[in-house]
Structure formats: C-alpha cells, structure tokens
Amino acid sequence: MTRSFQHVIDDTPQLLLRRNLGDSAGDPKLGDAPPVIYAIAADLDKAKAQSGSVRVEVLGDITRFREADAVHGLLYLPYPYLVPGGRFNEMYGWDSAFPVFAWADTHPRIMREQADNQLYQIRAYGKVLNANRSYYLSRSQPPLIAAMVSRIWHAAEGRDWRDFDPDSVYKSARDWLAAAYDDIVNHHRYWTTGDRMIAGLSRYWDDGDGIAAEVLTGEPGHYEHAIEHFKTHPDERFFVNGALTPLYYRADRAMRASGFDPTGHWGYGALECLFHTPVCLNALLYRMEGDLAEIAETLDNGDAEIWRAAQAHRKIAMQPMIDPGTGIYHDYDTVRNCRNPKPFANFFHAHWAGLYDGDPALAEKAANAALALLETPYGIVTSTEQSGSQWDFPYGWPPLQYFAFEGLKRSGQHAAAKRVAGKFLALAQNVFHEQNAVFEKYNMRDGNATVSVVHGYSTNVNESGTFLWTAAVLKLAEGI
Numbered sequence: 001m002t003r004s005f006q007h008v009i010d011d012t013p014q015l016l017l018r019r020n021l022g023d024s025a026g027d028p029k030l031g032d033a034p035p036v037i038y039a040i041a042a043d044l045d046k047a048k049a050q051s052g053s054v055r056v057e058v059l060g061d062i063t064r065f066r067e068a069d070a071v072h073g074l075l076y077l078p079y080p081y082l083v084p085g086g087r088f089n090e091m092y093g094w095d096s097a098f099p100v101f102a103w104a105d106t107h108p109r110i111m112r113e114q115a116d117n118q119l120y121q122i123r124a125y126g127k128v129l130n131a132n133r134s135y136y137l138s139r140s141q142p143p144l145i146a147a148m149v150s151r152i153w154h155a156a157e158g159r160d161w162r163d164f165d166p167d168s169v170y171k172s173a174r175d176w177l178a179a180a181y182d183d184i185v186n187h188h189r190y191w192t193t194g195d196r197m198i199a200g201l202s203r204y205w206d207d208g209d210g211i212a213a214e215v216l217t218g219e220p221g222h223y224e225h226a227i228e229h230f231k232t233h234p235d236e237r238f239f240v241n242g243a244l245t246p247l248y249y250r251a252d253r254a255m256r257a258s259g260f261d262p263t264g265h266w267g268y269g270a271l272e273c274l275f276h277t278p279v280c281l282n283a284l285l286y287r288m289e290g291d292l293a294e295i296a297e298t299l300d301n302g303d304a305e306i307w308r309a310a311q312a313h314r315k316i317a318m319q320p321m322i323d324p325g326t327g328i329y330h331d332y333d334t335v336r337n338c339r340n341p342k343p344f345a346n347f348f349h350a351h352w353a354g355l356y357d358g359d360p361a362l363a364e365k366a367a368n369a370a371l372a373l374l375e376t377p378y379g380i381v382t383s384t385e386q387s388g389s390q391w392d393f394p395y396g397w398p399p400l401q402y403f404a405f406e407g408l409k410r411s412g413q414h415a416a417a418k419r420v421a422g423k424f425l426a427l428a429q430n431v432f433h434e435q436n437a438v439f440e441k442y443n444m445r446d447g448n449a450t451v452s453v454v455h456g457y458s459t460n461v462n463e464s465g466t467f468l469w470t471a472a473v474l475k476l477a478e479g480i
Helices: 005-015 041-050 062-066 094-103 108-125 145-156 173-191 213-218 222-232 246-257 268-275 279-299 304-317 345-353 360-374 398-410 414-435 468-478
Strands: 036-039 055-058
Touching (some): 005 094, 005 468, 036 041, 094 108, 094 398, 108 145, 173 279, 222 268, 246 268, 345 360, 398 468
16 A cells, blocks of 8 residues: 555654664675674673574673774664664664654654663763764764753653653653763763864764774775875875875764765865864754753752853854854864855754844844755755765755754744745655655755765665655654
C-alpha cells in the first residue's frame, strides 16, 4: 500500500529506530569490514545481550582508535536509538535533537531515551559524540543536549512521568532532570576548555590526527582532490612537498565536528573552520547556558546566576561578530581578525538562541538582511556560493530551515517564520509526490532533490522513504 506524505512523517520514529546493537553494527562507510561492538567494562554484559551474533569487546583506551590500523566498531548505548537512515546506521549528535523537538509529546519514551543516550555518552565517552562509532570518539557535534532535555522536561509538566519512563529508571521527572543537569554541565565544560577555545570563544575541534577513517570509503577521492587542489593553490599550512600536512588533517576533522562537512564558507574544504569562532557554535552554547540557568532555577540548586553570568559574558565576547550595518552575527576569523563576510545560513542560529531577545528592532533588521540574502522560493539556501560542496548553494538542509523558522518566530518575525516553514513544507511535499520519499537535503534553486557535488557525497540519502531530521523538521514546520 502506498503511504501518504503525512504517514511517512509520522511513522519515521518507528521506521528508523534501532532496537538492538546488532541491528546497526554493520557500517556501510567501512565497506566489508566485519562488525564489532565496543562497550565500557561496566556495560559489557548489557552490550552482549543486545549484540546478537556480533563480536563484543571492552572499549579500553579510546586514544587507540586514533591509530591508522585501529579496528573500528559500534559503541554501546543503553537504549534503542534513532539513526538518520541509509548509510548513516548509527546515532548522530545533532541529528537526534530534531526528533526530540518534534515528537516529545507523541513518543515520550523514545524521545526521553534519545536524550538519555546522549547523556550516557557524556559519562562513558566524555562528550556527546559525532556518532556512536569508535572513529568518532575524538569529536563531538553542534551541542543541543540542553535544549533536548528542556523540551522533554516541559513535555512532562502536568503529565504522568511513566509515559516517559515506564520502567521507572528514575524516581520522578525531577530526579531525571537533576541527573541530566550534571551531565550537561560536563558537556558545557568540554566545549569551553582546552583546544576548543580560541580568542575567548569556542570553536569546532577534533582531538584526532591523520586521515578520518570514515572518509576513505564513504567519501572516495576526498583527499586526492585536496592534493590536486593544493598543487595549483599552494598553502604550506596544509600541503608541503607533495603531501598533506598534519594541520590539514586536523582542520579537516574540525570541519567535520561542525556538521557542515564540507562547505566553502570556511575556504577550500572548510579548513579555515579551525581558525574561526563560529556564530552557530557560540549561539548554541549561549542557548545552553540559558537552558542550564532555567534548569538550575527549577532544581533550586543555587547555580542559576552563574549561568546567567556566563550567558552575559558570551554575548559581550560575541559583539565583534555583529555587522553594524545589518545587525547579523557572522563567524569571526581569528587569523585575519575580522568577520567572515560570506553569507551563511547559520545567521539564524543567533535568533534561535535568543541573542536578539530584548532588542526587537535589531532582530527585525538582522532577519530582513539575512532573508534578503538566503531566502528562496523553496526555503533557506545554505549559502550564496556555489563551491561544489554539499553545504553550499544551491542546497538547503532541514536543520537550517529549523533554525531559521524557529529563530524568526522567537525574535518576533512571525510572518517570515510561517513563510519559510511553508515553503520548505511545500517543497518536500512536491518532491514526495514525485518520488515517494523524503530526503536528507534539497536543491533550493531548482525545487527538487537532485544533488551533484564535488565535495561530500552525491547520494541524497533516505531509508524506507524517509530521513530522520527531515521528517522531524517537517513535523515542526507544520506547527509554525
């Protein structure tokens, strides 16, 4: 039976849920490598119970997975988890946030478990991972766990907590919130210490060195293209004596932590990401600090003012990122000591995070300027540069539609928010009627799902006719 667009959207949490580790142990990005599952020693027996016939081993020292000959595998998580679909057969960091935002009311247990899987990662692996594969242990993704926890907490208000926690893992919603608070504080510390700090703000970073294992099979030709590029565009930071340098690999990995892998927004291969303080990351941390303040107030633990002060400090530190002519927050280039002038859809993160709260005139000015640059007949395009990268013109990505329409709504631009959400919803519906599928990304110039990229992967992914963050964002767009 042919399913309707609405049925596919509503069925996505079930279609893309992996209930056992054995269901997602295989990794299309590593070709025919035999699957293996890793777990910390304390959870080894639990991992074996979920593994089926797949080999399970103790994780041990995570730095060993930075070696070129490391045997990579799936990492244990305590609950069933949502995967994006297709070649992405594991739980991703920011991908998992949008389902929580969309379905916390209608799928309370599943969505609470998605948040708990991320909170577990912070405790077991030191951070919310890019995804639960061993080759991702060296990096995180755009931080949204605080917003996920806040969404579930508010969904649980005035409702039986057993809807969210039928197995009574926690005594109450408040007990769950108190445990989550400590983990979120630790994840905030991860993003605001060490090499992730530059020029007083946070940047994307990866602790690993050398080739990213998932790229070799998943993005064939990526490194070869870089070598050919630098032969005609010399840059001794990244290419010396015919070989890519350690700094090249470090920068390539940092770009992947951003989620924008890759984009021309930060130069060739997005390598300059390493030297920017991005508005997206710092806006997300600003929102995290606000969420932590609200959670602290709820728990009455005395920390709320600490987080309000952290928010205020970050906002002051971000002032050089504002273009005085447009009011837009731009990524800041710490090498050239100036704003990155290239238009990019992370402009709307500042609206979503509340950086314009209390200044409606500036919010409207910045919104109008950003929309004039990036709005198309089909929604928000990622950038105005056709670099050949998948996170650039002419492509539009569901998470960036979300930050745009929810950010515009928060900053008082209700008509614009409704317009952007409606355009993207109409695009996805039209494509679905033609191809019977919801896709990972869309062509915002031509109004279709046709993708052809030089940097990234050309397949426009879906599984069972859907894709996780797209379905979730479409569900959210329906409510704008």
